[in-house]
Amino acid sequence: MGLFFKLNPTTGQPLYLQLMQQIRHAAETGALRDGDQLPGIRTLAEELVVSPNTIVKAYSELQHEGLLDLRHGSGAFVCVKRRTRSMADDVQFARRRLRDLLDDLRDNGLTDEEIKRAFEAELLYPAPSTQLTRKR
Amino acid sequence: MTNPPVILTRDLTKSYGAATAVRALNLSVQKNRITAFLGQNGAGKSTTIKMLLGMVRPTCGDADVLGKRISNAKENCELRRRVAHVAENEPLYSYMTVEQTIAFASSFYPDWQPDHAGKLLSQYRLLPRQKVKTLSKGMRTKLALLLAFARRPDLLILDEPSEGLDPVGIEDLLQTLVAKAADGASIFFSSHQIAEVERIADQVCILHHGCLLMNASLDQLRQSYRRINLSFASAPAQQDLRITGVEKIRTEGRRISIFASQNADAVIARARDLNAVSVDVAPVALREIFLETVREN
Numbered sequence: 001m002g003l004f005f006k007l008n009p010t011t012g013q014p015l016y017l018q019l020m021q022q023i024r025h026a027a028e029t030g031a032l033r034d035g036d037q038l039p040g041i042r043t044l045a046e047e048l049v050v051s052p053n054t055i056v057k058a059y060s061e062l063q064h065e066g067l068l069d070l071r072h073g074s075g076a077f078v079c080v081k082r083r084t085r086s087m088a089d090d091v092q093f094a095r096r097r098l099r100d101l102l103d104d105l106r107d108n109g110l111t112d113e114e115i116k117r118a119f120e121a122e123l124l125y126p127a128p129s130t131q132l133t134r135k136r
Numbered sequence: 137m138t139n140p141p142v143i144l145t146r147d148l149t150k151s152y153g154a155a156t157a158v159r160a161l162n163l164s165v166q167k168n169r170i171t172a173f174l175g176q177n178g179a180g181k182s183t184t185i186k187m188l189l190g191m192v193r194p195t196c197g198d199a200d201v202l203g204k205r206i207s208n209a210k211e212n213c214e215l216r217r218r219v220a221h222v223a224e225n226e227p228l229y230s231y232m233t234v235e236q237t238i239a240f241a242s243s244f245y246p247d248w249q250p251d252h253a254g255k256l257l258s259q260y261r262l263l264p265r266q267k268v269k270t271l272s273k274g275m276r277t278k279l280a281l282l283l284a285f286a287r288r289p290d291l292l293i294l295d296e297p298s299e300g301l302d303p304v305g306i307e308d309l310l311q312t313l314v315a316k317a318a319d320g321a322s323i324f325f326s327s328h329q330i331a332e333v334e335r336i337a338d339q340v341c342i343l344h345h346g347c348l349l350m351n352a353s354l355d356q357l358r359q360s361y362r363r364i365n366l367s368f369a370s371a372p373a374q375q376d377l378r379i380t381g382v383e384k385i386r387t388e389g390r391r392i393s394i395f396a397s398q399n400a401d402a403v404i405a406r407a408r409d410l411n412a413v414s415v416d417v418a419p420v421a422l423r424e425i426f427l428e429t430v431r432e433n
Contacts, residue, residue: 009335012362014359042315045318121416
């Protein structure tokens with residue numbers, strides 16, 4: 001299971017947030033289904049080689065959001081509600097739109113690296129950078 | 137967060153003649169966290185750790201480890217039963233074999249786990265009959281780690297635990313540290329392996345010339361430190377960009393590079409007011425934070 005999660009220590013985002021997003025994403029795309037069990041804190045910490053506190057924080061925040069059910073002694077279980085299922089379609093749709101946008105940007109001569117940086121800047125600092133990066 | 141700290145130092149100081157290795161250190165290490173202790177060679181990390189373990193007597197100041205005072209002989213003895221450690225140049229008897237060393241060490245500790253020791257012995261590929269004096273540096277480190285990890289301590293204090301280890305050994309070590317933390321041990325370790333620290337640590341302390349420059353959570357560092365590169369039609373004066381959080385500014389022609397410890401949004405807003413033509417924001421890796429912090433001082 002740990003193989004499906006990949007945490008990057010240098011993206012400027014706390015590791016527990018990365019893990020939360022990846023679990024959410026897996027639930028939204030259907031890779032994780034209702035009732036699926038996630039690895040225990042110790043197991044996942046060892047597989048990802050991160051502090052157990054990272055897993056504890058991600059799991060408990062996701063429990064707060066209602067995406068995980070933490071049962072004492074037996075682990076973490078996914079609870080996917082109907083709303084999240086329809087999210088799967090939204091995500092599929094978003095990916096199609098992204099693919100079109102990427103094609104456009106590549107046609108305009110941008111490299112994948114440039115697109116990636118623009119994307120990251122946009123996600124991190126949306127308001128100011130939209131006005132500033134439009135040089136041309 | 138209501139837990140008392142596992143390590144708390146009060147103006148802890150060590151001088152060797154005219155040289156001060158550790159000066160008035162006030163360090164607090166939280167329970168149930170993995171805390172990394174960074175610093176250049178000679179920063180005072182090993183001296184601090186030796187004082188915490190009662191191997192070196194402080195010149196002045198004091199410290200509590202697991203609530204026990206290090207300066208009190210009886211309390212010091214009690215705390216050592218609950219703390220496992222790997223110190224610099226761990227004193228291992230060179231005439232003993234690996235298995236004799238393990239048998240000898242295990243007799244001191246009521247929390248010794250023989251099964252776990254056996255598992256580590258084969259995982260680390262240590263030969264039971266080999267004499268300690270013939271072990272390579274990396275294998276010596278592994279033996280010292282085994283002696284610490286085969287226990288069930290409340291606190292692990294490790295000085296350069298990855299010294300001499302190959303990449304596989306380092307990965308094994310990190311995994312063991314994570315597992316120990318999952319078992320409920322608090323971990324305090326010094327290291328020069330910043331990329332590894334960045335993967336497993338919850339908290340980072342930076343020591344420089346015997347003084348504590350930083351004690352911060354890695355999550356917080358990740359969220360707040362940014363490198364901001366700006367281009368201008370004509371570069372403004374640096375002081376126009378000196379706001380809270382801006383640690384360093386470098387101007388090269390019409391480009392300005394800012395190293396910010398916080399407040400990146402405000403820096404960007406200011407740059408926009410100053411008509412920046414491009415803004416590039418990037419997260420900062422721990423290595424860069426360490427280098428910038430240490431060089432600044």
